[in-house]
Amino acid sequence: MEQKFTINLPSKGKQYPNNQSTISISTLVGDDEELLAELSKHNVANTFYRLLESKVDNFDVKQLTLGDELYLLLWLASNSYSNEYPVSYVCPECETRNESIVDLNKLEVISAPDSVNIPVTVDTSFGKVAVRLLTVGDEIEISKIKEKSQLYKWARTLITTSNRSLPTSITEVVEYLGKLPVSDLVAIREVQDKYYYGPKLESPYECPSCGFGGMLNVPFRPNILFRLV
């Protein structure tokens, strides 16, 4: 009954087993709306994980990078409901409030260049480290942590260091990161932006009142994307 679609992932599977770069996915059904209705700011990571797990066939969803996850969520919204996504904004020139209809299918998508390797090697004052991209599974674990959640987040992305072995437990890695110069932490966390592969949440606009134009930030609003009532 459900129609299956094959999707090419923006990350091109650089971080996945066997570099799997396509997945099979189906559009939303009534049961998925029931699941999405439970969405609250406290369970975002886990709800989207459960949704994708029920829609994606041949892949361990916890391993998805955040860019691929966003790409799939927007694909589900666009192909299950509508590609038209209303975004309201205030014109910075004439201060009129306008509504722009963003076409979700026309958002720019950054795809991984073939030359890029993940994990990424980063130079720090304690030697070279290998850093991977954050995943859906990471987001779920991070959402359970209250203290030191930022250090915990970056600790999860560290794989190896070249000149000393990384502590084996994540608690020790968090302590280790807590003693590092902040310049090293910057280098480690910058990997997530520099190697982001997924949709760009921005769209061109032109103010209907004064003609001023530019790029509009497109906010990720699940209640509008998924028609939550």
Ligand SMILES: [Zn+2]
């Ligand atoms: Zn204007």
